[in-house]
Amino acid sequence: MQLALAITLRLVRRVKNALNCPWTRVNVNPLSFLLFMFKLSVKILLVMKKLFNSVLFILLCNCAPSLAQTYTIALQSKVGANPMVNQNIPTLTVRDVSIYKGIPQKKYALQNVRRWVFNYNQNLYEALVEGRITRENYLNKIKNSLIDTACVTNQKINRNYVSVFIGLDSLSNKEVIVDANNNLDFSDDKVFTFNLKEKVNTLPRIEVSVDYFNGKEIQPTTVSMKMDPNETTYSQNEIERKANLVLIMDPYRSGTGIIGGKKYNFYVNNEYFGLYPLKNYYISVKPENEDANENSFRFNSTDTLRFGHALYRVKQLKQDLLQIELIAKTKFEATLNSMAPEISGKDIFSSKDFSSQQLKGKYILIDFWGSWCRPCVESLPDLKNLHEKYKSKNIAFVSIARESDPKLLRAKKIITEQKLDWPQLAALSDDLEKNYMIQGFPTTMLIDPKGKVVIKEIGPQALEKIASYLAENL
Numbered sequence: 001m002q003l004a005l006a007i008t009l010r011l012v013r014r015v016k017n018a019l020n021c022p023w024t025r026v027n028v029n030p031l032s033f034l035l036f037m038f039k040l041s042v043k044i045l046l047v048m049k050k051l052f053n054s055v056l057f058i059l060l061c062n063c064a065p066s067l068a069q070t071y072t073i074a075l076q077s078k079v080g081a082n083p084m085v086n087q088n089i090p091t092l093t094v095r096d097v098s099i100y101k102g103i104p105q106k107k108y109a110l111q112n113v114r115r116w117v118f119n120y121n122q123n124l125y126e127a128l129v130e131g132r133i134t135r136e137n138y139l140n141k142i143k144n145s146l147i148d149t150a151c152v153t154n155q156k157i158n159r160n161y162v163s164v165f166i167g168l169d170s171l172s173n174k175e176v177i178v179d180a181n182n183n184l185d186f187s188d189d190k191v192f193t194f195n196l197k198e199k200v201n202t203l204p205r206i207e208v209s210v211d212y213f214n215g216k217e218i219q220p221t222t223v224s225m226k227m228d229p230n231e232t233t234y235s236q237n238e239i240e241r242k243a244n245l246v247l248i249m250d251p252y253r254s255g256t257g258i259i260g261g262k263k264y265n266f267y268v269n270n271e272y273f274g275l276y277p278l279k280n281y282y283i284s285v286k287p288e289n290e291d292a293n294e295n296s297f298r299f300n301s302t303d304t305l306r307f308g309h310a311l312y313r314v315k316q317l318k319q320d321l322l323q324i325e326l327i328a329k330t331k332f333e334a335t336l337n338s339m340a341p342e343i344s345g346k347d348i349f350s351s352k353d354f355s356s357q358q359l360k361g362k363y364i365l366i367d368f369w370g371s372w373c374r375p376c377v378e379s380l381p382d383l384k385n386l387h388e389k390y391k392s393k394n395i396a397f398v399s400i401a402r403e404s405d406p407k408l409l410r411a412k413k414i415i416t417e418q419k420l421d422w423p424q425l426a427a428l429s430d431d432l433e434k435n436y437m438i439q440g441f442p443t444t445m446l447i448d449p450k451g452k453v454v455i456k457e458i459g460p461q462a463l464e465k466i467a468s469y470l471a472e473n474l
Contacts, residue, residue, distance in 0.1 A: 069326040070315060073255040073266050077274070077319075079224065083284040084252040084269045084298070087228070089244060090114035090164050100163070102187025104175070108167035110243045115161045118210045118223075119272070121147045122160050129154070151213055151276045159211040159220070166243045172196040174229050176245055182209045194229040196242070203228050203248065212275050223273050225249055249273070255322060256288070260308050263288040266322055269298075274319075281317060297335075297437040306333055306437070334436040336456055340364075340447045341435050343398065345425040348408055349415075354398065354423050356447075363395040363474070364447040365466060368427075368438050370402040371410040376442040379460040380418050383444075386467055387422060393474045394449070397422040400432065402441065446470075 092115040097103060100113065117123045121142055128138040142149065163179040165186050176192045179185070194200055203226040211218050228246035251270040256263060269282040281301040287308075299305050304327070305312040311330055316323035332341040343356040343366065356364060367383060369376035387397050399420065401411040408426055415424055427433060436445075444462035446455040446469060455465050 071257050071259050071312075071324050071326075073257040073322040073324070075253040075255040075266070075268060075318075075320050075322055077251065077253050077270060079251050082250065082252045082254065082267050083286060084267045084282060086249045086269065086271055088116050088247045088249065090116035090162065090247065092117065092161075094163070099184055100165075100179075101185040102189075103165060104167060104177070104186070104191075106167065106169075106175075108175075109170050111165070111167040112243050114164050114166065114245070116164070116247055118160050118162065119147060119151070119157070119212060119276070121145050121149060121152050122157055122213065125149075125152045126156055146271060146278045146280055147276050148279050150215055153213040153218065155213075155218060157211050157213065157218060159209065162208050162210065162225075162247065164245055164247075166245055168196070168243055174243075176227065176229055178206050178208065178227065180206055180208050192227065192229070196229075200229055212272075214275070215277075221273075221275065223249070224251075253319070260310065262308060264307065268317070268322060283314070283322070297439050306330065307335070309333065309338065334445075334453060334456070336453055338453055339451050340445075340453050343400070343425070343432070343436075345400075345432075348401070348412065348424050348426050354425060356398070359396045360451070361394075361449050363393075363449060363470070365395060365397045366436075366445050366447065367397070367399045368402065368433070368436070368441060368443040369399060370441050371414050372403075373441045375460055377414060379442060379463060380414070380420065382460070382463050384418060384420060386463060386470075387420075390470055390474060391422075393470075395470070395474065398425065399423070400425045400427050402427045402433065 094100075094113040094115055097113050103113070124133070124138055124141055127133045128135060133141075159182045162182070163184070165175075165177040165179075167175045169175070172195060174194045174196055176194065177186045177189050178192075180189050190206075192204060205224060205226050207222050207224055209220060209222050211220050213219075226248040228248055230246075249271065251273050253268040253270050255266050257266060258264075265286045265288055267284040267286070271278065271282075282298040283301055283305065284298055285305060285307045301314045301317055305314070305324060309330055310326055311328045312324040313327050314322070315325045332339050334340050340356070343354070345354050346352065347354055365386075369380075371377065383397075383399075391397075399415075399422065401408065401415075401424065403411050403426055405411075411424075411426065432438075436443075440458040442460065442462070443456065443458050444466065445453055445457070446466050448454050455462065455469060457465055
């Protein structure tokens with residue numbers, strides 16, 4: 001910029017001097033004078049071009065921050081209800097209960113002792129060292145684990161478990177004892193009794209002693225968890241289904257930020273109570289004062305965050321700080337009140353091409369399900385009844401089965417038995433689920449004729465919401 005101005009001033013002086021020169025007052029060759037003026041004009045134009053480019057560069061630099069906006073959210077550690085709650089079901093049935101003392105001698109209709117593993121990576125490593133799993137199996141299992149392998153030790157950690165006794169009597173009472181002090185003795189722990197006929201709304205909290213490896217040595221600590229005795233598993237096995245318990249780990253970090261003129265709550269998982277450095281974190285974003293199921297999707301910190309019709313990347317994440325950067329605007333999100341992305345695929349029976357673009361102007365009900373998912377299969381008759389009631393109306397149905405079997409044998413069998421006569425697609429990879437931000441199964445959603453998501457819900461209760469909505473709008 002300064003160079004261009006200097007050149008301009010120098011040319012102006014030359015013109016001034018030329019006009020004051022003696023030869024301008026006497027007869028001069030007109031062609032020579034015109035040639036001189038032409039060269040001077042060209043130089044002036046070149047200077048003006050440099051000036052224009054300099055001004056344009058400055059304007060672009062001033063505009064750049066709006067294309068790469070950065071937002072900083074201060075985080076605070078909390079405990080309690082939040083979208084990042086991590087639920088764990090003690091799934092390891094203890095076959096040799098002789099290692100425990102104080103098991104109640106009362107006669108139960110159903111009973112068992114289960115264990116929940118605290119540090120999954122440590123448990124796997126001990127299994128590898130003891131020859132219970134192969135190295136290849138070990139590497140495959142820890143590939144998606146959040147805990148850094150630096151938090152694994154060659155020493156055996158005996159208190160890397162939480163043991164639970166569960167008994168059901170003939171009166172539908174569930175008695176639960178958690179070995180909270182981790183001494184393999186249930187006699188010195190509190191007995192919780194729950195009536196299975198009544199849903200437990202206020203969940204009791206317990207303090208459990210465990211050991212962990214901090215990267216240098218094994219240390220004892222106490223962690224706080226809630227117990228959920230309600231029947232939450234859909235196993236076909238009665239003992240697995242009824243004589244069970246959910247341990248809820250609910251520490252998290254959260255903060256609030258105003259982005260695009262809208263207030264959002266950010267939740268970051270503090271899984272394992274902040275004891276371990278994690279390879280990755282889960283992040284959930286929720287607009288304040290809006291429907292609870294909007295954007296309840298758990299993003300990985302390495303994912304592109306999608307909310308507010310824009311894409312963001314995590315620029316920095318610390319214990320007390322989350323920093324995100326805007327990278328692009330987007331129209332489609334598959335969250336409430338946003339435009340739904342296109343769905344395309346082939347019908348698993350007819351192999352006909354399907355595209356949701358062909359259904360513009362109609363309501364579209366999309367059901368994400370799986371043949372392995374008991375509540376998905378149990379809700380199919382209700383879905384079929386809804387289809388029968390509204391199939392002549394301005395609505396189209398499409399089901400998308402999430403299957404690991406490329407031949408879809410089990411899914412095809414269920415669809416045939418249930419006589420589901422609307423387009424049936426299959427998702428054999430995670431791409432469609434990520435695009436539609438599917439958090440669990442079954443997820444059912446309703447898209448209005450303009451392509452906007454008006455209902456998105458996890459669980460069989462979604463059909464009740466959709467039925468009520470359609471009764472008012474169709």
